[in-house]
Amino acid sequence: MTNKSVARQLKLTGDLVELTGGNPFRARAYASGARAVERLDEPVAELVRGGELVGVQGVGKGLAAEITEFVETGVMGVTESLLQSLPPGLPEVMRVKGLGVKKVRALWQEAGVTSIEDLEAAAVAGRLEALPGFGAKTVANILAAVEQLKTYRGKAHLRDAATEALAVRDRLREAGIRCDLAGAIRRQCNVVDCADLVAAAAPETVAAALDGAPADPLSDVADVAATDARVEGTLPLGLPLTVWTAGDDAYGTALWTRTGPHAHVAAFTAAHGAPAAHADEDGVYRAVGLHPIPAPLRDDPAWLAAAADPIPELVRTGDLRGTIHNHTTASDGAHTLREMCDAARDRGLEYFGVCDHSRSLQIAHGLSIEELDDQIGAVRQLNADYSAEGADFRVFAGSEVDILADGTMDFPDEVLARLDLVVASVHTGFNMTEAQATARIVRAVSNPHVDVLGHPTGRLLLRREGYPLDHEAVLDACAEHGVAVELNASPWRLDVDWSFVRAARQRGVLVSINPDAHSTDGLDATPWGVASAQKGGLTAEGSLTSKSAAELAAWLEARRP
Numbered sequence: 290m291t292n293k294s295v296a297r298q299l300k301l302t303g304d305l306v307e308l309t310g311g312n313p314f315r316a317r318a319y320a321s322g323a324r325a326v327e328r329l330d331e332p333v334a335e336l337v338r339g340g341e342l343v344g345v346q347g348v349g350k351g352l353a354a355e356i357t358e359f360v361e362t363g364v365m366g367v368t369e370s371l372l373q374s375l376p377p378g379l380p381e382v383m384r385v386k387g388l389g390v391k392k393v394r395a396l397w398q399e400a401g402v403t404s405i406e407d408l409e410a411a412a413v414a415g416r417l418e419a420l421p422g423f424g425a426k427t428v429a430n431i432l433a434a435v436e437q438l439k440t441y442r443g444k445a446h447l448r449d450a451a452t453e454a455l456a457v458r459d460r461l462r463e464a465g466i467r468c469d470l471a472g473a474i475r476r477q478c479n480v481v482d483c484a485d486l487v488a489a490a491a492p493e494t495v496a497a498a499l500d501g502a503p504a505d506p507l508s509d510v511a512d513v514a515a516t517d518a519r520v521e522g523t524l525p526l527g528l529p530l531t532v533w534t535a536g537d538d539a540y541g542t543a544l545w546t547r548t549g550p551h552a553h554v555a556a557f558t559a560a561h562g563a564p565a566a567h568a569d570e571d572g573v574y575r576a577v578g579l580h581p582i583p584a585p586l587r588d589d590p591a592w593l594a595a596a597a598d599p600i601p602e603l604v605r606t607g608d609l610r611g612t613i614h615n616h617t618t619a620s621d622g623a624h625t626l627r628e629m630c631d632a633a634r635d636r637g638l639e640y641f642g643v644c645d646h647s648r649s650l651q652i653a654h655g656l657s658i659e660e661l662d663d664q665i666g667a668v669r670q671l672n673a674d675y676s677a678e679g680a681d682f683r684v685f686a687g688s689e690v691d692i693l694a695d696g697t698m699d700f701p702d703e704v705l706a707r708l709d710l711v712v713a714s715v716h717t718g719f720n721m722t723e724a725q726a727t728a729r730i731v732r733a734v735s736n737p738h739v740d741v742l743g744h745p746t747g748r749l750l751l752r753r754e755g756y757p758l759d760h761e762a763v764l765d766a767c768a769e770h771g772v773a774v775e776l777n778a779s780p781w782r783l784d785v786d787w788s789f790v791r792a793a794r795q796r797g798v799l800v801s802i803n804p805d806a807h808s809t810d811g812l813d814a815t816p817w818g819v820a821s822a823q824k825g826g827l828t829a830e831g832s833l834t835s836k837s838a839a840e841l842a843a844w845l846e847a848r849r850p
Contacts, residue, residue: 378404613642696732778818790825
């Protein structure tokens with residue numbers, strides 16, 4: 290449980306108090322508590338375990354009890370009660386971009402809006418413009434935001450969907466049933482809207498195994514129903530689940546068919562005919578003289594032609610030797626530099642790059658030049674400490690430097706020159722045309738001190754579309770200046786998208802898979818970045834963070850002006 294997630298829960302609770310017309314002092318107390326938790330230097334979970342939370346300024350006895358409940362159970366009872374008191378669709382209205390709590394309450398109380406469908410209908414009918422603060426431009430923005438939010442409905446991040454689907458798979462395997470993931474989850478798509486599995490058993494046998502209360506709540510399938518060739522149900526997330534059934538002799542062909550996508554199956558069938566029954570999936574390809582195509586690659590039609598030759602071995606999580614884009618309590622992280630580095634060592638990594646935010650990003654407590662210099666000194670001391678302890682581990686002093694509106698960097702070149710590495714990212718001013726965004730980023734990667742372009746489009750999956758970008762032009766600039774492009778492994782980002790990894794590979798642009806960790810458990814996001822990189826066909830040779838500490842140091846040194 291990170292400080293950020295606790296602060297987010299407190300802020301939500303304060304918003305709900307305000308939305309329901311509760312005591313404004315109570316709403317402010319939650320907001321104050323959220324800010325207090327965000328400012329903590331130590332993890333809130335440790336303060337809970339030590340009984341020290343009440344001593345934090347801005348956190349009283351009652352709030353401390355509610356935070357403790359949330360840390361220990363993942364649920365805050367007061368939040369759930371407030372949600373239950375609202376019309377079911379109103380929390381979704383709160384997610385519409387541009388609507389604060391006061392506006393949502395006005396929409397609810399004065400216009401009868403209790404869902405985004407109500408909101409859309411009121412906007413189209415012209416009823417919103419009569420409300421204070423709802424001019425024509427605001428209404429137009431609301432309609433655009435509602436349309437985008439509707440496209441996200443019924444979809445889930447790969448991490449969340451895969452976690453539940455794997456729990457169901459394991460439940461069936463424990464029942465003695467051969468079972469594997471299929472569909473979009475097996476193809477490692479960034480976002481999915483359903484879960485598919487294939488099982489070698491009769492539908493009735495599968496249904497019986499899924500009935501009853503499971504030991505693992507993640508595998509709790511609701512509305513289980515068996516038909517002639519499948520079992521259907523609903524995952525805890527709400528995603529529809531289908532378990533396709535097949536006999537052992539045709540299991541491989543069924544797995545191939547149900548993994549898809551349809552375009553891959555159709556193209557294969559058009560070229561080679563419908564596959565015969567195969568017990569294992571590789572047999573589908575080998576029977577027509579092709580090398581097996583890993584499931585993540587099948588959304589890219591180019592691999593069907595390439596499969597006449599062996600498919601290159603894709604990068605694996607175990608190939609990554611370190612991580613170079615991470616945050617600490619110096620900016621908006623939850624753990625100290627030493628804690629983050631020790632956590633990286635515990636995970637078998639041999640280096641860690643600290644890249645706290647730069648000075649202009651005040652919302653994330655960006656470092657001033659003086660604070661950055663202090664951190665550089667702390668990194669040098671920590672490296673000396675590790676050496677004295679006999680630890681074969683290296684810390685790189687870096688910064689995630691904001692790319693300003695004109696494409697210049699947030700720190701002057703003489704400051705950047707003092708760093709081991711520089712990750713350049715856009716965090717503000719997203720309202721750009723494609724030409725503006727492309728020019729801004731091309732200028733940034735042309736700076737000789739920039740080593741990695743961070744989360745290139747700024748997208749947040751199922752929350753915010755990235756700014757428009759000419760990826761080809763940006764990757765051309767990265768190739769020209771030897772800059773690596775990040776594949777941000779946060780399951781909420783997975784940016785740059787897998788579909789541009791091949792273009793990066795073709796240009797010789799290294800891809801840096803980084804968790805963008807803001808806490809020690811954030812380091813565990815790395816496999817989701819690897820999954821997306823595999824989907825783009827990345828090999829270990831094309832991965833910057835697959836270099837050893839010495840190789841990375843040499844690469845960075847060779848780039849210095």
